[in-house]
Structures are given as structure tokens and as C-alpha cells.
Amino acid sequence: MSRRPSHPARLLASALAAGALLTTAACSDGGGSDGASDTAAEQAGIAEQNAARQTPSGSPTTSPTGSPSASPSASAGALTESGAKAALLTEADLEDDWNQVEDADKWRDRLLVGKVDVADFLTAKADAADCQQLLDGLYRDNFLGEPSGPSALTGFEQGDSRLLEQVAGYDRAGLDDRLKWMHSLPQKCDEFTATDSGGAKRTVQVTEASVPDVGDAREGLHVTVQGDTDGTPVTLTLDVAAVRVDTSALTVTAGGPDGGQSSSVERGVRQGTERLQTVLDGGTPSPQPTNLD
Structure with missing residues (x-):
């Protein structure tokens, strides 16, 4: 039986990209009696809490090169x-x-x-x-x-x-x-x-x-x-x-x-x-x- 050479597969994967961005509003304490250092500390703490809420534990937000990682594909x-x-x-x-x-x-x-x-x-x-x-x-x-x-x-x-x-x-x-x-x-x-x-x-x-x-x-x-x-x-x-x-x-x-x-x-x-x-x-x-x- 004769045999023909196999042909390369032409497979193209395509998917719809989807992502969700969670946003939170930072609030400030209205009193500034303790000075600028206390205000900066409060703002830093709020930023850390926001970041924790936006990023699930153990989930990287950037690629190994430091650039933002791609959003997961939507099925x-x-x-x-x-x-x-x-x-x-x-x-x-x-x-x-x-x-x-x-x-x-x-x-x-x-x-x-x-x-x-x-x-x-x-x-x-x-x-x-x-x-x-x-x-x-x-x-x-x-x-x-x-x-x-x-x-x-x-x-x-x-x-x-x-x-x-x-x-x-x-x-x-x-x-x-x-x-x-x-x-x-x-x-x-x-x-x-x-x-x-x-x-x-x-x-x-x-x-x-x-x-x-x-x-x-x-x-x-x-x-x-x-x-x-x-x-x-x-x-x-x-x-x-x-x-x-x-x-x-x-x-x-x-x-x-x-x-x-x-x-x-x-x-x-x-x-x-x-x-x-x-x-x-x-x-x-x-x-x-x-x-x-």
C-alpha cells in the first residue's frame, strides 16, 4: 500500500480574554492632630489593605519579567x-x-x-x-x-x-x-x-x-x-x-x-x-x- 507523507496540522487556538478589576475607595481620617507622619502611616495601611483585597492570596499580579500578567481567558x-x-x-x-x-x-x-x-x-x-x-x-x-x-x-x-x-x-x-x-x-x-x-x-x-x-x-x-x-x-x-x-x-x-x-x-x-x-x-x-x- 502506498503511503503519503503526513501533512502539518493547522491548529489555531483562540479564546476571548476576560478580566475583572476590583476597586476600593480609600478613606481619610479627618483629624490631623498627630502630624504628617501619622497620616502617612494610615494611608500606607489602607493601601496594603486595598492591595490584599484586590489580589487573591498566592496569585501573582505580574509576570516573572515584572510586566502585568495576562488576564485569564473566558470560556x-x-x-x-x-x-x-x-x-x-x-x-x-x-x-x-x-x-x-x-x-x-x-x-x-x-x-x-x-x-x-x-x-x-x-x-x-x-x-x-x-x-x-x-x-x-x-x-x-x-x-x-x-x-x-x-x-x-x-x-x-x-x-x-x-x-x-x-x-x-x-x-x-x-x-x-x-x-x-x-x-x-x-x-x-x-x-x-x-x-x-x-x-x-x-x-x-x-x-x-x-x-x-x-x-x-x-x-x-x-x-x-x-x-x-x-x-x-x-x-x-x-x-x-x-x-x-x-x-x-x-x-x-x-x-x-x-x-x-x-x-x-x-x-x-x-x-x-x-x-x-x-x-x-x-x-x-x-x-x-x-x-x-
């Missing part, structure tokens, strides 16, 4: 069931002739069902398990693993092509691991064979796909599956993109026998990330798309 709000649904794409967010459907949770493509041929992996047989996860994740609509929080899903059709989006909350460590797993697949799974229960062979190819620079982290894949349906040769082409925003993520998968849908996935990712960020910030996504090029 996004927690995703709720209603928020996950509100963050989903709508027809207005997608160009072309995509029509929203009601049964997207029942979509399954039989070409994605098969057992990976371990013999393809001569020197790295452990990679076969990752490639099996790839097929199973695409078939079961849980490409980033099972959500640990709220989850919502929607789908659209255009001719023989389909576009599926999922928005969900995850465990942060597990989500980061899954994105790293996605990044490794073009090298690990490059090209392999899968066999269905009837003995039919499918040839699967996996390459890296670009993803818009949105969210906190992102990965993309281009997957083709060559096989046959009812004796007729067919190639299923899918573009997959996943974007993390704090501990939530969205996954957009689109394609079909007519080819991939990279441009629609890109639009979906841009608009979907904006909608998710709006929800996590406590707002309501606009019914009119604002991020389409």
Missing part, C-alpha cells in the same frame, strides 16, 4: 439541548439547491459497511483499526465519537448528494484526541480494501482536505469508496470537516455518487461555526446568513 458557555438545535444550519445558510429533510438521522450508506482487510497493512497493522473506525464513524454519524453532552443533527439533499451536520458537546480531552486521530488518517489509511458480508470488495482512499480557519481547532478529510450497488459500479465521494469551539464541536459531511461537495462543506463550516459561537455566547443566530462568500 464559552455550556451547550444546551435547545442551543445545539439553534446552532444547526438552515437552508438559508447554504447556497445552491439544498433542501432540508426530516429523516437525516436515518441516513445510512451501505457502501460504508465493510471489514477492513488487515493484509493491506504490512508493517503497521494497528492502523487497520483506525481505518475501521473511519468507516464506522461515517456510517453511524458519530465521527467525533459519542457526545458527552447535548447533541443535534440536521440534513439536506440536492439531487443525489447529501449534506449532514451534527452539533454536540464533548469531553475536551476526548475531542482533542479525536481531532488528532482525524489528522493521522490520510497517512495511516491512504488506500485500503474493505469487504462486506457478501464478499464484495470496496477500495477506500483517504486524503487531507482544507478547512476554513474558524473555531479553536479543525480538521478535514476527503474520502472516496469504490464498489458496486446491485452489480453497478459506483464511487461514493465524501468531504468531511470538524471544528471545535471550546468543548463543543460541529461536523459537516457532504457528497454522494456525483462527487464531493467541498464548497458546500466550506460554507457550512463557516456559517455553522458562527452560529455555534453565537449560541455559546448566549445569543440567537441570525436567520439571515452573514458569513457566505
Whole structure:
């Protein structure tokens, strides 16, 4: 099996800076009969008390170089069931002739069902398990693993092509691991064979796909599956993109026998990330798309 060199990850972490400044008012003793030295001592004591109230015990206020330390980053709000649904794409967010459907949770493509041929992996047989996860994740609509929080899903059709989006909350460590797993697949799974229960062979190819620079982290894949349906040769082409925003993520998968849908996935990712960020910030996504090029 041929191997392509791995591509560098394009991960960009972004967070909103937040800080709080506590202020206190110094008061003076109106009598100055004890002289200037007593007044100075009182003012020094008040300043020390103010400083103690402003700075938690053990928390530095400056960096090792003496410059003020950066404020801690504010985390996004927690995703709720209603928020996950509100963050989903709508027809207005997608160009072309995509029509929203009601049964997207029942979509399954039989070409994605098969057992990976371990013999393809001569020197790295452990990679076969990752490639099996790839097929199973695409078939079961849980490409980033099972959500640990709220989850919502929607789908659209255009001719023989389909576009599926999922928005969900995850465990942060597990989500980061899954994105790293996605990044490794073009090298690990490059090209392999899968066999269905009837003995039919499918040839699967996996390459890296670009993803818009949105969210906190992102990965993309281009997957083709060559096989046959009812004796007729067919190639299923899918573009997959996943974007993390704090501990939530969205996954957009689109394609079909007519080819991939990279441009629609890109639009979906841009608009979907904006909608998710709006929800996590406590707002309501606009019914009119604002991020389409």
C-alpha cells in the first residue's frame, strides 16, 4: 500500500480574554492632630489593605519579567439541548439547491459497511483499526465519537448528494484526541480494501482536505469508496470537516455518487461555526446568513 507523507496540522487556538478589576475607595481620617507622619502611616495601611483585597492570596499580579500578567481567558458557555438545535444550519445558510429533510438521522450508506482487510497493512497493522473506525464513524454519524453532552443533527439533499451536520458537546480531552486521530488518517489509511458480508470488495482512499480557519481547532478529510450497488459500479465521494469551539464541536459531511461537495462543506463550516459561537455566547443566530462568500 502506498503511503503519503503526513501533512502539518493547522491548529489555531483562540479564546476571548476576560478580566475583572476590583476597586476600593480609600478613606481619610479627618483629624490631623498627630502630624504628617501619622497620616502617612494610615494611608500606607489602607493601601496594603486595598492591595490584599484586590489580589487573591498566592496569585501573582505580574509576570516573572515584572510586566502585568495576562488576564485569564473566558470560556464559552455550556451547550444546551435547545442551543445545539439553534446552532444547526438552515437552508438559508447554504447556497445552491439544498433542501432540508426530516429523516437525516436515518441516513445510512451501505457502501460504508465493510471489514477492513488487515493484509493491506504490512508493517503497521494497528492502523487497520483506525481505518475501521473511519468507516464506522461515517456510517453511524458519530465521527467525533459519542457526545458527552447535548447533541443535534440536521440534513439536506440536492439531487443525489447529501449534506449532514451534527452539533454536540464533548469531553475536551476526548475531542482533542479525536481531532488528532482525524489528522493521522490520510497517512495511516491512504488506500485500503474493505469487504462486506457478501464478499464484495470496496477500495477506500483517504486524503487531507482544507478547512476554513474558524473555531479553536479543525480538521478535514476527503474520502472516496469504490464498489458496486446491485452489480453497478459506483464511487461514493465524501468531504468531511470538524471544528471545535471550546468543548463543543460541529461536523459537516457532504457528497454522494456525483462527487464531493467541498464548497458546500466550506460554507457550512463557516456559517455553522458562527452560529455555534453565537449560541455559546448566549445569543440567537441570525436567520439571515452573514458569513457566505
